[in-house]
Amino acid sequence: MSLVKPNRPRFTDVEELAAMVGHGDSLGVGGHHFARLPIALLRAIAGSGIKGLRYVCWAGGLPLELLLEVDAVAEVELCFSSLDIFGLPPRFRAAAETKAVPVRDWTALAIIQALRAAQQNLPSMPFQLPAGSDMLARVPGASAGSDPIAGTDTGFIPPLRLDTFVVHAQRADESGNVQIIGPRALDFAMAGAARKVLVTVEEIVPVGALRHDGRQSILTRNQVSAIALAPGGAYPASCLPFYVTDYQRLSAAFATRETPLADNLRLPSEGVPELLQKAAKVRAETVIAMPALAHSEKNASVDEIIAARIVAELDNESFASAGAVSPLANVAYRLAKATHAPDMIIATMSCGHLDIAPSPMILSLIESLDCETAVAHAGGDDTYSTYYQAGAVTHEIVGAAQVDRRGRVNTIALRKPGGGLIRLPGQGGMADVANMHRDYLLYIPRHSVQSLVDEVEIASSARGLLTKAEREPMGYRTGKALVFTDLCVFQLDQTSRELAVIETMPGVTHQQIRDATGFAVTFDADCREMALPSKNTLAVLRGRIDPLGLRRLEFVSAKERGALIAEILAADRTMVERCIAAQRSPVAS
Template sequence: MSLVKPNRPRFTDVEGLAAMVCQGDSFGVGGHHFARLPVALLRAIARSGIKDLRYVCWAGGLPLELLLEANAVAEIDLCFSSLDIFGLPPRFRAAAESGALPVRDWTALAMIQALRAAQQNLPSMPFQLPDGSDMLARVPGARCRPDPISGAATGFIPPLRLDTFVTHAQRADESGNVQIIGPRALDFAMAGAARQVLVTVEEIVPVGALRLDGRQSILTRNQVSAIALAPGGAYPASCLPFYVTDYQKLSEAFAARETPLSHNLRLPSEGMPAPVQDAAKVRAETVIAVPSLAPEKKTPSVDEIIAARIAAELDNESFASAGAVSPLANVAYRLAKATHAPDMIIATMSCGHLDIQPSPMILSLIESLDCETAVTHAGGDDTYSTYYQAGAVTHEIVGAAQVNRRGQVNTIALRKPSGGLIRLPGQGGMADVANMHRDYLLYIPRHSVQSLVDEVEIASSARGLLTPAEREPMGYRTGQALVFTDLCVFRLDRISRELIVIETMPGVKRQQIRDATGFAVTFDDDCREVPLPSRDTLAVLRNRIDPLGLRRLEFVSAKERGALIAEILAADRAMVGRCIAAQRSYIAS
């Protein structure tokens, strides 16, 4: 399959792009989470009646839900699928749990290297093994072989070629060069591995105009097959600097099960809502200056105690990455940087925003503020090479559905007592980075015998390289391996290679921990109680870092989640409205 494209892409409309997708295509989607998703094009593809697509992407999420609703997908290859704060995608879960469609789980690094092999016309590419996990056996075509030079055990993956790759971008010039502002996700690697690249854009500008913008990435015109002008083409996802994610619209669309998702995601007939456009213009200093309306509380809640305890792990030499869906981690990192670790580096959107400032976590503004304050932007493929594989990242704390006594994690699927499956989001990139990061930190918000088990059914990630003797030959630093729960803190012991309790949450008795754990609990000789955060730390956490209380989303049950999301969305609208008013006042003065 030739990946060479003409020097000048074709210009057409959204329906024209959709008509270029063929039955049975290996099909990739660009963008990241709720950012730069080609929603208008995906809706057109869904309407076209196309079938039998092989969906290939790091993430499933909203794009996959749209295509599954249209019965357009025959196979799924991914690393992760989530609707962010809205939880697990129902159509993906139904397809995976019923076995109606084959679902192949990849490690992020294996997928990146497979795309690079296709991009570079190589028969395979090497990658670091996800030691301690079961993932190597699950990745299609992956093999463990001795490196031909050093003899070290190494993973190898064949090319992952795409027929069609679709994405949304900010601008194209009249000759077909495409501009991407902000994180690139895997767009460049996927475009390089694709036979045809179809792009919708917010604007088409004269040749030379793209040079006038600052931080940007360019897909040159010989990498692009066809372009369509589609203002608002990512809505209700974001496309900065034009508009932010419309979380209220997404909430309504996901809740309206009686009408098609594709219908509910349409751009309003009157055009882009003004608040999501105005919010994209709000600057970080404006948000920081707007006082918080967070209610005053005296006693710290367990989510605040855990956030402060995680923050205490970070110092001025930390490089902390916030992954796909980690409000608690994001809060802890920003809290540390805003209090005792001003020189630490924070990377958000899976290292797409590098070295951000600790802006307040206002739901609708998080992406735009991180985009503004980041020192630079990157893609998932190059951040793996530059930071993760190099061992430069010290921390990336992630939530886990199930952890066993040896610290192995399962975020892929659970077996019901009836024998059926409960599909989970997937491991994302954790199978790789669990060994690459200096410190391996997990959290389980609700400690129970179902979440802390003797053995996991699928080891989706693990700290397989634990001791300095195992880590140093790989170029990895050795640090802590900890698991935080609402009852205690575990450490993965380097000698026994099992979890031991090193701290208990305030007021929690040891028997309470034993009763809630699915394996025999060992307590460290120096086990002590987690200290309560200081009044000053709580004030920064509540008012400066997380005034909406996004961290709470990690600690509620599925039944409580809907009401909490509604509360957060209402607070978000009020806060964004105040920030927009303050920004206008600042400009007027």
């Protein structure tokens, strides 16, 4: 199918854009997490009666929930699906667990290369094999073969072509060039692989006006099919610099099933709430200059001990990437950079914000502060080839639902004791980067015989290339492979290729660890008790880096999570109001 579009896109309205999506289309969705999601257009598509869509995207999340609610989706192709701090998406889980909708899991690198093959009119694209995992067999159309030049084992993937790609952006000029500010996710690759590219924007500006903006990416007019003006079109997701994410509205929308999700996400008649618009204008210097919050003198909690222990793995030569949903890792990275490792590089929004400052993790402001302080903005496809595949990233610390004695991870599905499956979010990009990063670091917040098992049912990611002899020919550095839990720290031994305990949490006995582990535990000869964080480390962690305590979200039960989120959202609103007031004051300016 031809991907060539006219030099001038049509200008129309949101309803007409939705009408351009056809029954049975392969549909890609732009944006990332809760940033620049085309919510207004997706609501219109969901309300159009469309059926049989093949949903294709790196992430599912909120867009997929909207379309599943109206039975518009016949197939799902993705790497990951989550509602961020709000947990697993219920409609996605129900569809996957009942097999009402087929779900096919991709690795991030495979989906990037498949989109690139379509974009570049190639019959296939090569990619590094996700060694040690089961993912090659799960990715549609992927195969392993001998590279015709080097003769090494290589993955190959056919083109992934889209009928329609929908995306929200900041601006378009009157000739149809589209401006994207901030991380691009896979927007450019998906636009290049799509027959139709449908865009909603906050503003339409005169030709030439886009030249005056700073860090931006331009989707040129010959890549776009049609554009609609839709101020607030991403709400309640964010669209910087116009407004931040409305976490309060999202929380309320996810809490009820009586009202359709599409109705709960409707833009208010008066437009985006003023508080969210003002929050988008808060500068990083204002937030960083504010006094640190006073902190309690209570003893360090488990989450704080683990965060501080992870910090000890980071130094001035670290390049740490924060994954899709990982508050603990994000906290640890910022804490290290704010204390002993000022030269380390931190990348957030799945490497879309490069080399950020360690700003406080105020939920509503994280994205805007990182966007402002980042040295550069990028797309997920760019950063894979520039950093991940090049072996430049040293750390990406991620949470795991289940790990086995060989350090293999399962984040796809668990089998219930009585039969049936519990669908998990998916592996995102971990199947690829588990081998690419120098250090392979995982954490399990609740150590149990269910989370640490003898053998995982599905190895969604693994450190398949472990030794120097295995890693150097691939261009990867050799480092540590560690698993942190609330009881101990395991290390993957290069000789036995199995986990062994190298540290225990304060006060935890060897027998407690044995009793809570689903395989025979080996203790390293030099196993020691983990040190507690210093008073200074706790002060910086609690008062400066994570004043809302976002790190706690990963250490509470599902039953406690709702109350904790409510507490965090209330504190977040207070902090945002303080920052807005400080921005207005003469002292702040």
